[in-house]
Amino acid sequence: MKLSDEAINFLMSGNGNSVVGVATISEFGIVNLSPRVILHVDTSGVDDKIYFVSYLPNKTLYNLRKNSKVGISKWVNDVRGDVRLLVITGQAMNLTSGPKYDEMSDKAVQAFLNAGFVKSGEVKLDKPPKPLAVTEVIVEDVKFY
Amino acid sequence: MASGVVLIDDDVLELLRLNNGIFAFGFVMNGYPVVYPKFVVEAIGNSITFIESNVKVIENLRISNKISVSVFDWRGNTAKSFQLKGFANVYEKGTPYFEEIIRKFESRKMNPDFLNEIADRMDERIIVPKKEFVVKLDLNMKYSQAPSPESAKPIIAI
Numbered sequence: 096m097k098l099s100d101e102a103i104n105f106l107m108s109g110n111g112n113s114v115v116g117v118a119t120i121s122e123f124g125i126v127n128l129s130p131r132v133i134l135h136v137d138t139s140g141v142d143d144k145i146y147f148v149s150y151l152p153n154k155t156l157y158n159l160r161k162n163s164k165v166g167i168s169k170w171v172n173d174v175r176g177d178v179r180l181l182v183i184t185g186q187a188m189n190l191t192s193g194p195k196y197d198e199m200s201d202k203a204v205q206a207f208l209n210a211g212f213v214k215s216g217e218v219k220l221d222k223p224p225k226p227l228a229v230t231e232v233i234v235e236d237v238k239f240y
Numbered sequence: 241m242a243s244g245v246v247l248i249d250d251d252v253l254e255l256l257r258l259n260n261g262i263f264a265f266g267f268v269m270n271g272y273p274v275v276y277p278k279f280v281v282e283a284i285g286n287s288i289t290f291i292e293s294n295v296k297v298i299e300n301l302r303i304s305n306k307i308s309v310s311v312f313d314w315r316g317n318t319a320k321s322f323q324l325k326g327f328a329n330v331y332e333k334g335t336p337y338f339e340e341i342i343r344k345f346e347s348r349k350m351n352p353d354f355l356n357e358i359a360d361r362m363d364e365r366i367i368v369p370k371k372e373f374v375v376k377l378d379l380n381m382k383y384s385q386a387p388s389p390e391s392a393k394p395i396i397a398i
Contacts, residue, residue: 123306124268124304125306126266129323164271166269166272168264168276172277182275
């Protein structure tokens with residue numbers, strides 16, 4: 096499924112950053128939620144693809160090995176309540192090598208800085224570690240309120 | 241879990257306040273994990289309660305009531321982030337708990353108190369479109385996903 100330009104813009108810069116909530120399911124049916132920084136939306140194919148990275152072993156990666164279904168959500172709160180909400184579901188695959196893995200690994204450095212979690216100068220950018228995995232999400236359904 | 245443990249502590253409440261009383265609610269919808277924002281009506285001890293208007297959400301919670309709650313700082317101001325897990329219990333109109341929660345919301349006697357000020361300045365039609373169900377989340381586990389700027393650094397070290 097394709098995302099609208101408005102949805103992509105909201106995903107990548109709503110709230111001033113590309114932080115989203117990512118949901119996965121364990122083999123026991125327990126939902127795991129994790130905040131993630133979206134690195135890129137690839138719109139070149141039949142279905143759009145969304146990318147984020149993991150630097151350390153975590154529940155999201157573990158769950159996706161068992162169950163590839165994933166949910167990505169983002170919303171903006173203002174003082175009157177929720178005004179925008181984006182809910183995406185799809186199928187995920189963890190990439191550990193290849194051109195897309197390398198491309199997203201490079202993007203990750205700048206994305207984390209832009210997210211505001213670290214301050215420029217606090218991290219060394221000359222030799223950033225490689226991510227454990229780059230997760231590629233093929234978009235299957237989108238709801239944008 | 242040891243008795244006496246309180247999962248909804250000051251850190252969780254601080255994040256709820258920063259997010260205008262809204263938390264990330266994770267559950268299984270039509271076989272997929274999803275995250276939706278919900279407005280808290282009561283957050284105390286080891287439970288969080290909200291008012292739900294969408295019957296499809298309720299139908300899916302009746303299939304699987306295993307849920308997660310995430311409170312995190314979207315703008316990265318505090319570097320705090322918590323995930324809580326547990327089970328959802330649905331209360332329908334006419335049940336004492338449903339009526340109690342609706343009464344607390346409408347009379348602005350929610351707990352914690354800052355929810356009342358938030359609800360007063362928000363558009364009620366947005367945060368609670370219809371008062372069809374009350375969902376109480378009984379939580380039994382909490383993960384600190386970024387407890388401090390120091391401990392968050394290894395995760396995001398680049």
